[in-house]
Amino acid sequence: MSKTGVFICHCGTNIASALDVYKVAEAAKAIPDVSYAAEYKYMCSEPGQQLILDAIKEQGLKRIVIAACSPRMHEITFRKMLKKSGVNEYLLEIANIREQDSWVHEDTGKATEKAIDLVRMAVAKVQKNEPLKTSFIPVTKRALVIGGGIAGIQAALDIADAGHDVVLLEREPSIGGRMAMLDKTFPTLDCSACISTPKMVDVSAHPNITLMTSCEVESVSGYIGNFKVAIRKKAKYVNHDICTGCGLCEEKCPVKTDSAFNRGLSKRPAIYKLFPQAVPAKPVIDKESCIKIKSGKCGLCEKICPLGCIDYNDEDRLVEEEFGAIVLATGYKLAEWQSMYDEYGAGRFPDVIDGLQFERLVNASGPTEGRITRPSDGKEPKTVVIVKCVGSRDIKKGHPYCSRACCMYAAKHAHQILEKIPGSRVFIFYIDVRTPGKGYEEFYDKTRKDGAVYVRGRVSRIYKEGDHIVCQGEDSLLGRQVRVNADLVVLETAMEPSEGSAELLGLLGCAKDEDGWIQEAHPKLRPVETQVGGVFLAGVCQGPKDIPDTVAQASASAAKAIGLLNKDEMETSPMIASVAEDKCSGCGACEPICPYKAITLERIPDREPGTGRKIERPAARVNAGLCQGCGACTVACRTGAIDLLGFRNNQILQEVDALWP
Amino acid sequence: MKRYAYFPGCASESTAKSTTLANEFVFGAIGIDLIEIKDWNCCGATSAHTLSDAMGLALPARPLARAEADWPDLDVVTGCASCYARLKLTNHRVRNDSEARYMAEKIIGQPYEAKREVLNFLDIMGDADVRKSIESALLRRFRKLKAACYYGCLNIRPAEVTGANDRENPQAMDEVAALTGAEPVDWGFKTECCGAAHQNDAALEARPLAGRIIENARACGANVILTACPMCQMNLEMRQSEYIRKREEKLTGKPQFPLLGMIKPPDPEQTIPVLSITELLAIAMGAGGRRLALDSHHVPVGGVIAGALRGDAESEVFI
Numbered sequence: 001m002s003k004t005g006v007f008i009c010h011c012g013t014n015i016a017s018a019l020d021v022y023k024v025a026e027a028a029k030a031i032p033d034v035s036y037a038a039e040y041k042y043m044c045s046e047p048g049q050q051l052i053l054d055a056i057k058e059q060g061l062k063r064i065v066i067a068a069c070s071p072r073m074h075e076i077t078f079r080k081m082l083k084k085s086g087v088n089e090y091l092l093e094i095a096n097i098r099e100q101d102s103w104v105h106e107d108t109g110k111a112t113e114k115a116i117d118l119v120r121m122a123v124a125k126v127q128k129n130e131p132l133k134t135s136f137i138p139v140t141k142r143a144l145v146i147g148g149g150i151a152g153i154q155a156a157l158d159i160a161d162a163g164h165d166v167v168l169l170e171r172e173p174s175i176g177g178r179m180a181m182l183d184k185t186f187p188t189l190d191c192s193a194c195i196s197t198p199k200m201v202d203v204s205a206h207p208n209i210t211l212m213t214s215c216e217v218e219s220v221s222g223y224i225g226n227f228k229v230a231i232r233k234k235a236k237y238v239n240h241d242i243c244t245g246c247g248l249c250e251e252k253c254p255v256k257t258d259s260a261f262n263r264g265l266s267k268r269p270a271i272y273k274l275f276p277q278a279v280p281a282k283p284v285i286d287k288e289s290c291i292k293i294k295s296g297k298c299g300l301c302e303k304i305c306p307l308g309c310i311d312y313n314d315e316d317r318l319v320e321e322e323f324g325a326i327v328l329a330t331g332y333k334l335a336e337w338q339s340m341y342d343e344y345g346a347g348r349f350p351d352v353i354d355g356l357q358f359e360r361l362v363n364a365s366g367p368t369e370g371r372i373t374r375p376s377d378g379k380e381p382k383t384v385v386i387v388k389c390v391g392s393r394d395i396k397k398g399h400p401y402c403s404r405a406c407c408m409y410a411a412k413h414a415h416q417i418l419e420k421i422p423g424s425r426v427f428i429f430y431i432d433v434r435t436p437g438k439g440y441e442e443f444y445d446k447t448r449k450d451g452a453v454y455v456r457g458r459v460s461r462i463y464k465e466g467d468h469i470v471c472q473g474e475d476s477l478l479g480r481q482v483r484v485n486a487d488l489v490v491l492e493t494a495m496e497p498s499e500g501s502a503e504l505l506g507l508l509g510c511a512k513d514e515d516g517w518i519q520e521a522h523p524k525l526r527p528v529e530t531q532v533g534g535v536f537l538a539g540v541c542q543g544p545k546d547i548p549d550t551v552a553q554a555s556a557s558a559a560k561a562i563g564l565l566n567k568d569e570m571e572t573s574p575m576i577a578s579v580a581e582d583k584c585s586g587c588g589a590c591e592p593i594c595p596y597k598a599i600t601l602e603r604i605p606d607r608e609p610g611t612g613r614k615i616e617r618p619a620a621r622v623n624a625g626l627c628q629g630c631g632a633c634t635v636a637c638r639t640g641a642i643d644l645l646g647f648r649n650n651q652i653l654q655e656v657d658a659l660w661p
Numbered sequence: 662m663k664r665y666a667y668f669p670g671c672a673s674e675s676t677a678k679s680t681t682l683a684n685e686f687v688f689g690a691i692g693i694d695l696i697e698i699k700d701w702n703c704c705g706a707t708s709a710h711t712l713s714d715a716m717g718l719a720l721p722a723r724p725l726a727r728a729e730a731d732w733p734d735l736d737v738v739t740g741c742a743s744c745y746a747r748l749k750l751t752n753h754r755v756r757n758d759s760e761a762r763y764m765a766e767k768i769i770g771q772p773y774e775a776k777r778e779v780l781n782f783l784d785i786m787g788d789a790d791v792r793k794s795i796e797s798a799l800l801r802r803f804r805k806l807k808a809a810c811y812y813g814c815l816n817i818r819p820a821e822v823t824g825a826n827d828r829e830n831p832q833a834m835d836e837v838a839a840l841t842g843a844e845p846v847d848w849g850f851k852t853e854c855c856g857a858a859h860q861n862d863a864a865l866e867a868r869p870l871a872g873r874i875i876e877n878a879r880a881c882g883a884n885v886i887l888t889a890c891p892m893c894q895m896n897l898e899m900r901q902s903e904y905i906r907k908r909e910e911k912l913t914g915k916p917q918f919p920l921l922g923m924i925k926p927p928d929p930e931q932t933i934p935v936l937s938i939t940e941l942l943a944i945a946m947g948a949g950g951r952r953l954a955l956d957s958h959h960v961p962v963g964g965v966i967a968g969a970l971r972g973d974a975e976s977e978v979f980i
Contacts, residue, residue: 463848
């Protein structure tokens with residue numbers, strides 16, 4: 001039996017006030033394998049750690065049990081400490097006597113008994129622990145940023161500024177994302193284009209950034225530090241190497257189709273730039289609406305182009321690139337309220353629009369050049385109703401969450417209407433007004449003083465009566481039904497994960513939460529990392545947020561990516577699945593279970609039983625770079641061939657046995 | 662000939678006299694046989710189910726069980742939205758809840774398996790063959806008849822039970838009305854509650870419900886409201902004069918007292934006639950005003966109908 005030391009932490013009064021730590025120490029000393037036990041007020045502190053190190057040296061301890069808080073809190077702290085001591089850092093067990101004991105029990109006597117049990121279990125397990133070694137893998141010093149909105153732009157610029165190569169991938173023909181569609185930004189009312197387009201230009205001019213627009217991720221393989229990503233370069237039908245973006249082709253194109261960028265409020269040609277300030281400032285052809293590509297006739301753009309850039313036979317191409325880190329910045333889309341809200345007319349009334357449509361209406365470079373007009377007849381609306389939480393905070397509509405930015409941009413919309421249309425009236429229906437942010441409450445206050453009328457209640461239905469659109473709802477402060485005859489209705493609709501984000505997460509093996517947003521590794525302590533090593537997240541793809549938070553998170557994830565790329569090689573956790581090949585039957589049950597695609601079936605050499613002939617047979621193999629140590633495969637294995645290092649079946653059973661000796 | 666077990670409902674023999682006459686005319690003309698359920702009883706709408714769950718379940722279960730026993734291969738049809746809601750819901754519950762079935766069977770003392778469907782007239786008229794026979798039975802066409810089709814809440818809701826796919830903007834009645842040349846208007850109150858069930862016990866809340874339906878129909882350019890339920894129809898008609906009087910009071914600020922219980926007939930300019938969809942079809946199929954007892958309407962319908970038929974070669978002078 002190796003000599004085991006037990007150290008009990010008071011955690012100030014967190015543990016010591018709810019159970020008898022001295023009694024636990026006494027009981028620990030009585031356990032046969034334990035040669036030393038001590039208690040201290042703060043085991044994680046500098047003197048606490050020194051106490052442990054001294055005891056190891058003086059008592060010749062070989063294995064350590066620390067009874068303290070959750071291992072999620074300080075296991076890493078104590079492992080680092082052990083590196084200095086000569087004891088392998090995996091010959092350590094934490095008995096959680098805080099979260100699972102002192103914090104949740106009131107009876108001191110029973111809590112003490114439980115603490116003793118927990119210590120006994122930890123001591124039993126640590127006897128079976130084996131020294132583990134971390135391994136190292138090389139890092140490809142290149143980052144991929146997926147999504148060219150403000151989050152992706154910021155992350156790409158930060159990583160590139162730190163000296164690493166970055167590929168910024170965007171599926172649209174231009175970067176800029178949703179922010180490029182906005183008019184002004186709350187609460188300072190600075191123009192969205194004025195602050196985002198210079199950043200877009202910085203991206204295109206940065207020597208470390210390769211911009212890939214009209215591109216999508218096709219497949220992802222590999223692991224942290226060594227991703228292989230297949231990228232589909234969608235056909236642009238315009239040779240961007242020679243195109244100067246003169247715009248002649250756009251003027252000549254006879255096609256008029258709905259502009260998605262203007263949310264259907266205007267038309268665009270089939271050869272088009274997403275918007276005038278697009279980066280790259282060169283057009284692409286939309287094959288769905290181009291007459292030449294569809295029917296072979298037309299060809300006007302080819303004739304007019306002075307440089308011969310047009311190529312109708314352009315095709316999608318696949319390229320494979322290698323990256324060390326991936327930043328996801330896939331953003332959001334607005335909920336399709338038309339299919340959710342029959343009671344709001346289901347999209348039958350052209351003067352009921354969503355928030356992004358309003359942004360295009362009020363935007364100086366939008367379809368009306370900034371005049372707020374009704375889409376139906378072009379008249380200036382005098383009474384506008386703004387409805388908040390359309391789809392948000394409503395389980396029946398599928399979105400239990402708050403979309404966070406709407407309260408503020410609703411106030412901004414109200415401000416813009418009152419400012420641009422003299423004598424106008426604005427009614428805002430709300431559930432709560434949420435303004436947590438610097439300068440936000442002041443902005444909301446100002447909007448109310450400008451004359452916006454806030455009505456607390458939900459709009460139950462929207463219908464047409466004569467020239468008006470009537471919004472009926474309950475004013476829950478007055479306790480009665482109110483009706484507003486509006487000229488224009490703006491629905492501030494819920495944010496949803498962007499189109500195709502679920503498929504992308506599937507390619508990467510990242511988890512999503514129940515609403516479809518990307519699941520961060522830890523909601524508080526690892527907010528910009530995913531559960532897949534080397535994949536970080538930035539912006540709304542993690543959950544609804546506004547521009548300041550998005551940019552802050554983008555820089556944070558860039559910092560994480562830079563930290564990874566700065567290493568020449570990186571340490572991997574040794575607590576991963578390991579296959580006992582002699583037991584593995586090669587059934588492959590573990591392969592589809594693995595959420596990280598870390599298990600593959602490979603053929604290994606063996607000898608045939610009986611004859612001793614050399615043969616090959618399948619067996620599971622674990623990729624150490626991909627495995628995150630979740631343990632799902634160990635449960636699936638029929639023969640018990642897979643064990644999780646550090647949590648081997650016999651180690652856990654030893655622990656259970658200790659409970660009932 | 663298509664056959665259905667028919668649940669007439671109490672209103673059919675009293676307030677909905679003209680609609681009942683129209684039903685007989687129309688279904689006779691298009692060759693649909695409605696066989697009245699023997700010894701049917703009140704479905705319990707609208708009070709029974711609010712007072713006792715067992716009573717709310719058993720009252721509709723009894724005629725349904727009788728229909729099932731007498732004609733096991735016929736669906737049940739009714740022309741009243743209230744009856745439809747009670748019958749449909751009972752059928753649904755008995756089908757999906759064995760306890761409810763046990764309770765219903767115990768009270769009515771006969772087996773009831775809810776094997777067949779419960780339908781309303783709009784369901785029947787949704788069938789393509791029925792539409793064809795309606796079309797071929799039409800003799801006259803309306804012109805400039807702007808119809809606001811009012812489905813009522815109970816023909817549509819709850820959608821989980823009725824299977825309606827558009828709760829706010831259904832189309833079935835609009836399509837049938839359009840066959841006669843009437844022009845259905847796009848309006849916002851197709852499935853709003855008219856308050857029929859609560860006009861007596863909660864008048865203050867219920868009165869404006871009917872008023873707003875009338876107001877929106879007129880504002881959207883309708884000159885007639887079409888219904889698929891005798892309760893809705895009665896409610897929308899009977900409350901019009903009171904609603905118009907109240908609106909006058911509100912606009913002028915002067916109380917418009919009725920003279921000793923005599924309610925001043927409302928200005929014909931401000932009223933809107935209310936017809937059931939079968940009445941409209943019957944007229945278009947050639948039925949005269951006397952035959953349909955159209956003069957029994959609270960809001961006169963002759964003017965609008967005659968106007969919409971005028972200029973048609975085949976039409977006689979109306980009424």
